[in-house]
Amino acid sequence: MRWHVAFTxxxxxxxxxxxxxxxxxxxxxxxxxxxxxxxxxxxxxxxNLGIVCAGQTPxxxxxxxxACLRETGRGIAELGKVWGGGAERALRLVRxxxxxxxxxxxxxxxxxxxxxxxxxGCWELLNHWIGARTPLAILYRPPRQPAWExxxxxxxxxxxxxxxxxxxxxxxxxxxxxxxxxxxxxxPDQQPRGGxxxxxxxxxxxxxxxxxxxxxxxxxxxxxxxxxxxxLPRGAGFRLHWRAAPADIAAADAGxxxxxxxxxxxxxxxxxxxxxxxxxxRWSLRPxxxxxxxxxxxx
Numbered sequence: 018m019r020w021h022v023a024f025t026x027x028x029x030x031x032x033x034x035x036x037x038x039x040x041x042x043x044x045x046x047x048x049x050x051x052x053x054x055x056x057x058x059x060x061x062x063x064x065n066l067g068i069v070c071a072g073q074t075p076x077x078x079x080x081x082x083x084a085c086l087r088e089t090g091r092g093i094a095e096l097g098k099v100w101g102g103g104a105e106r107a108l109r110l111v112r113x114x115x116x117x118x119x120x121x122x123x124x125x126x127x128x129x130x131x132x133x134x135x136x137x138g139c140w141e142l143l144n145h146w147i148g149a150r151t152p153l154a155i156l157y158r159p160p161r162q163p164a165w166e167x168x169x170x171x172x173x174x175x176x177x178x179x180x181x182x183x184x185x186x187x188x189x190x191x192x193x194x195x196x197x198x199x200x201x202x203x204x205p206d207q208q209p210r211g212g213x214x215x216x217x218x219x220x221x222x223x224x225x226x227x228x229x230x231x232x233x234x235x236x237x238x239x240x241x242x243x244x245x246x247x248x249l250p251r252g253a254g255f256r257l258h259w260r261a262a263p264a265d266i267a268a269a270d271a272g273x274x275x276x277x278x279x280x281x282x283x284x285x286x287x288x289x290x291x292x293x294x295x296x297x298x299r300w301s302l303r304p305x306x307x308x309x310x311x312x313x314x315x316x
Contacts, residue, residue, distance in 0.1 A: 022168045026101075029172060032094075033101030037110060038252025044094030048087035062086060062295045064311055069220045084291045091248060092292070095139060100172035104145045111146060112249065116259030119242055124151060129195030129239030133205040133230060133262065135282045136294035137245040139255055140204070141173070146246070146257060147200065148176030154194055155202040156229075158183050178202065188229065195237040203230050205243075206282050208302060216304045217275035220283060225302040231274030234267035241266050243281045247289045260284065 032040070051058045062082045070078050099107045123130040132147065134140050147153045155178045159166055170177060181187040191201050208214075209227045216223040234241050241262035246255045265277035286293045298312050 019164050022164055026168055026172060029097050029101030031101070032097030033103075033106075035097065036252065037095065037098055037254065040094040040098055041091045041248075041252040044091035045087040046090065047093060048090030049083075051086045051090065052083050058089065058296045059086065061298055061312060062089075065295045065297075065299065068222050068300065068311070081291065082295075085293075085295045088248065088291045089294070089296055092139065092294075095248075096141065099139060099141045099145070100174070104149070104174040104176045107142055108145055108149060110254040111142070111246070111257055112254040113256040114259075115256065117257075119259045119261060120244075123240040123242060124200075126240060127198040129198055129237050130200045131195065131230060131233055131239050131241045132200065132202040133241060133243045133278070133281060134202055135206045135243070135245060135285050136204060136297060137285055138248050138289055138292045139246040142255060143244055143246045143257070144173065144178055144202065145176045147202065148178055151200050153178040153200050153202055154181050154191065155179070156181050156183050156187065156191065156204075158207075191233060192237060195233060195239045201233070201239075203227075203233075205230055205278055206297075206299065208297075208299065215271050215275050217272060217279050219279040219299065222300055223304050224279065224300055226275040226279055228271050228275060231266055231268070231271065231278060234262075235269060235274070238267075243285050245285050245289065248292055258285070258288065 059082065062085050063078070066078045066082055066085070070081065073081070098110070120130075132153075134143055144153065144155065157180050159182065170180065181190055194201055205227065207227065208225050209229075213229075214225045214227050217226040218224075219226070230241070233239065243260040243262055245258050247258060249256055260281070262281050263277035265273050266281065268274040268277065300311055303310070
């Protein structure tokens with residue numbers, strides 16, 4: 018590792034010694050600063066909530082936006098515990114598991130499992146939980162600055178998943194893994210590159226949606242489960258959720274399958290609304306070139 022990456026990892030290990038409730042309190046303070054700074058993160062949240070919560074009053078949306086930014090801060094701070102405190106210690110923070118019978122049944126079926134894990138709650142802790150039970154491969158995009166990649170691999174520790182790049186050879190390896198009955202994790206709400214997805218409704222507005230996950234499900238017959246690690250109040254730990262995917266997620270028609278994919282994400286988000294990554298520009302790509310950029314208009 019380069020010195021600044023090694024320093025960051027050492028800092029994560031140091032911070033990881035703090036109790037989770039302290040980290041979450043610090044994270045909430047960071048979220049309050051993000052609100053006051055009135056920068057890109059706050060503007061993105063406000064635009065997204067303007068789309069999703071259009072029926073609410075401006076005051077109600079503002080209160081919700083502040084809550085979302087506090088959760089964003091908590092999500093950043095808890096990485097010290099999840100990455101810096103060791104996987105075994107982090108897993109002790111999982112207090113409840115809902116729907117584990119779905120996960121166990123999918124493994125027992127032996128025809129592959131696709132874990133659709135939205136940007137909701139603590140998805141890094143979800144990686145630990147799955148990795149402690151079965152080998153896992155996750156589809157990912159390398160960081161823009163390659164120097165940080167060793168940190169991602171090292172910090173994920175003992176149960177680190179195999180990181181498969183989102184490119185041709187990597188995608189082919191996912192097909193092979195599923196055909197052999199393995200487990201693959203994908204962030205289903207990650208906006209695809211231009212031309213690699215279709216537009217499907219997401220909270221009522223068309224959003225560029227990946228076709229890879231539905232195609233994997235259709236061609237391999239693998240089970241698809243949605244999962245997220247919900248953050249409990251006052252640093253009490255986490256609650257893991259497993260949910261069956263909508264039946265149409267493996268439909269041959271990409272539009273139908275992607276609508277089902279987004280419906281599954283929506284179902285998860287509604288259960289822990291403020292813990293979703295609302296700072297992400299989910300609607301930055303539009304169906305027609307003439308459609309306005311909703312984020313640019315908010316600057």
